[in-house]
Amino acid sequence: MGEQYLELEVTPTDTAFSLMAQFEADLHPRKVSLIAGTYRDENGLPWILPSVKEAKARLREFESHEYLDIAGAPEFIKLSQSLVFGPELTTTLGDNIASIQTVSGTGANHMAAVFLAKHLPPRRVFIPSPTWINRKTIWASTDVAIMEYPYVAPHTGSVDIEGMLSFLEVTSEPNDVVILQPCAHNPTGVDLSRSQWSQVADIVHKNRLFVVFDNAYQGFASGNVDDDAWAMRYFLKQLMLKDNPQLTGFCVAQSFSKNFGLYGERVGALHLVAPPRFSTHGARSALINLARVEYSNPPRFGAKIVETILADERLRIQWQRDLVTMSSRIKDMRGNLRNQLSEGDTLGNWSHISSQIGMFSYTGLDIERVNRLRNEFHIYLLPSGRASICGLNGNNIEYVASAIRQV
Structure with missing residues (x-):
């Protein structure tokens, strides 16, 4: 039949982008996105690298x-x-x-x-x-x-x-x-x-x-x-x-x-x-x-x-400095989150948070705890428990750590 395409089942939406859409629609004032692999600065804002900014000016x-x-x-x-x-x-x-x-x-x-x-x-x-x-x-x-x-x-x-x-x-x-x-x-x-x-x-x-x-x-x-x-x-x-x-x-x-x-x-x-x-x-x-x-x-x-x-x-030297700026802030956020979780009454060992490297942390949180973080505290992670450390900053890290302790 020439109309077979009309009978196609709806393909499941991409999990990450579906969650990002939910986050954008969430009106809670303390919502936190730890979903996307995009760098954010200390104020939670997109950061245009100084090297990129200058290159664009030249162009x-x-x-x-x-x-x-x-x-x-x-x-x-x-x-x-x-x-x-x-x-x-x-x-x-x-x-x-x-x-x-x-x-x-x-x-x-x-x-x-x-x-x-x-x-x-x-x-x-x-x-x-x-x-x-x-x-x-x-x-x-x-x-x-x-x-x-x-x-x-x-x-x-x-x-x-x-x-x-x-x-x-x-x-x-x-x-x-x-x-x-x-x-x-x-x-x-x-x-x-x-x-x-x-x-x-x-x-x-x-x-x-x-x-x-x-x-x-x-x-x-x-x-x-x-x-x-x-x-x-x-x-x-x-x-x-x-x-x-x-x-x-x-x-x-x-x-x-x-x-x-x-x-x-x-x-x-x-x-x-x-x-x-x-x-x-x-x-x-x-x-x-x-x-x-x-x-x-x-x-x-x-x-x-x-x-x-x-x-x-x-x-190129400026770009290399930009990389250090981003990677260093991520490391600082890892250490800060680990310390807050370790100092509280949170169950488990959280040393993996700071020993891991790069944008993401495999937190070890199961799907039930991830869902509770989203539904009760408006904190968004992937169902696997992966968190984008880039989404953490001085304004929200205590809130995130407190929420993790409660789930």
Whole structure:
């Protein structure tokens, strides 16, 4: 029947955006949103990075509204490669890296999923449990089977490295895709140590897996972009840049939403790295063809802001200071919340609040307590108990801690 689309069931709304709509409609004067991964200042207001503000001022006379190339702005792409891998490794890669500008990190992840499903192809994709709320939706748009690997040990709140390694070693097979986050893991805020990254690399090598790094928070974990890129550069040096490379390749899905505060500009990139004995020209042409089908040309203005900052030494230094400002305030809020919960009569150990890193905290609050926080105190978290620490400030943190103690 030609009218089958009229019989489609209503697709469930996205949980995060549905909660944000509820929050906006809530008229309570003390409501608090700990939902979205968007940075807020001490007054709870959006913060335009000083480096971004100056870059925009420089671009006032920039009047071009012409299409970018399908692959994106060449200088932006080169600078984004260098941000991920560093200048020396980027130069070493030469033709072994294929990059295109994407519609932020979601677009980069989706492009990777569609490209790999067609051209690798994997039997399965392994995603961490728990994970970013949109990841399953992205991979469900392909025919690749989705499996979850354990990431956090429930009783300790730390990385379940033994469970993760054992599951991947026994379950995966060559060309399967594994999703890894190099820093500031969403939603847990729990990152692998460097020794644990080495262990993961061993399993990836042994089972010949294809890694997709979801690089959404570079600079937000430690405040240092090079430290936060360590895992990606380690995989490149240890498993790719060798006479006998040990991987068939890997991808990096890169977002500039968080670390530049350009949430609505949708700035991202996808980088496909191949072993030295291969060229990526064919793969790049396939990525360009995919981009042409999906959106033809990526957005210009946000990418120009990033390009302006990364290409200018003074602006880049200011941007690095901006990262420290944001990451430091988040760390302070973590410590403050932990102290208030620990000093009160709240049940449980809250040390994980301050030991986690990045925008989010996996609080350990179950769905019943999360619902009570929303219904009784107008404090909004995701059902998983994930809280955006960016939503805390000196004006609301005592209220939030008091509410948690009461539920």
